[in-house]
Amino acid sequence: MISVENLRKRYDGTVAVDDISFEVQTGEVLGFLGPNGAGKTTTMKIMTCYMPPTSGDVIINGRSVLEDSMEIRKSLGYLPEDSPLYTFLPVLEYLQFVAEMRGLQPPIRGKRIREMIEVCGLGDVLSRDIRELSRGYRQRVGLAQALVHDPDLIILDEPTSGLDPNQIAEIRTLIREFGKEKTLILSTHILPEVTATCDRVIIINRGGIVADGSPEELVGRMQGSQRLQIGFAAGSFDVSTAVPVIEALPGVSSVESTGVEGGVALLSLETGKESDLRLDLYRLAAGNEWPLVELHLEQGTLEDIFRELTVGDESVRRTGPASEREG
């Protein structure tokens, strides 16, 4: 089990991670979701004993990264962002290097390396220098590197970034496979990644946790907000005349003009979760003879949550579940 306790990391000038706390249960597959610069990499670098936190601690299986880093490292496999491998080495020699570095002795060393080659599909490229490999293969070598010593915990930083769709699918298959047996934490700035691979999501933004739960739970937490998209033929109609009238409609909490697309002037409405205002809007438009051409109810999705929570303004923070989680 992993317990991240009031973690803070300050670089000169910037606070990259600001008082983050969460727990990860053994066997969980956790997705760390957040935009670039949110503090994902920094948190992972602290968990992997790359650098110490400014304050706070990470406890992994009862050991602190501050006091027991050598022991923690042994049971942990890590793949940093952009897979910084020794690219001058052929694949097999690289895996031998890592296995030896991990303290694996023959004959277990050879056995584990063969298993990794098998699982990660590296059989065809064993004697190729890593620098000659495609990004997809390089990533597989990176995964083999992280798993060769059969660690309990695997930490993968943006494991599919920079890959093409086929490679992404392959790597996700591998991740799901590993996630069945191990505790796995991966970071990503793209949403489909977590829905494809994780049981649980922590959304982080500007160094803080803004949401934590299973993908389904997070969608369920979209209380108080539901979006309606309406469009008017833009030609002779000035949308701004409609905005105050719609705003006055009971149940509408905000109206936002989102521009003109293909001759359709779009408005985005935020309404209470329970009220379906579509019929009211139709009647309103008909009564005023507005050229209504589009009316669409958007169910709250994880995408919305992610977008809203990571904008960082106060109204969004209020609906965020961050404050619901303590210790």
Place this chain on the structure above:
Amino acid sequence: MSTLNLTAIANSNITALYKKELKAYFNSPIAYVVMSVFLLMAGWFFANDLFLGGKASLRTFFEVGRLIFVFFIPAITMRLLAEERQSGSLQLLVTYPISDMEIVIAKWLAGVTLLAATLLFTSIYWFTIFLLGNPDEGAVIGGYLGLMLMGSAGCALGLFASSLSRNQIVAFVFAFAVLFTLFILDSVIVFLPAGIAGVLEYLSLGYHLDNLSRGVLDSRDLLYFLSLTVLGLAFAADRLADRKE
């Protein structure tokens, strides 16, 4: 959960890193360039002595060897840590079960090995002298020992230089500046008062190398090179532990 016994053999991590560094040297032109240039230059001075000067001795070779080392040591140590920082591979390396000091030692050993291998090739010269007459064996052994000790101290200082930033040029320049300063110290002391001159003389490479090349093994000379080595390694490990990126 893990069925593997990870506690066996101590320091297989140092061996692993050491082998990786040697492979890195021989995977790039650097090892070949350093070795062949050293052999060519040393050979030229040796042949010069032999055929033009008419004396079969390694003295000039050892003296020139020092100066070549002042250039070559920074060249072979500059990449050791800076490159890992630059490429990002340091992010992985330091999360393996290996301490910062073990990393530094493995890399230092690789640098020293490269220098030792280079010196080993010069045994052709030594052999020639042996065939031609009566070599002063003490001087030969002392000369080689001096270069090796200088290599040891130089690699440690070069490693420290390489730990300072991700820039290999900075590492080269810094290491070169330090070694060159230590190298010329004993030639500037003639301008200085005796008290300071004594201190600077003790700090200079030349003073101790001269002692050794006379075939005299004195603990003060050993202590000098040993201190520089330990200091360089300790500073390098200290810089490596201070990770800001």
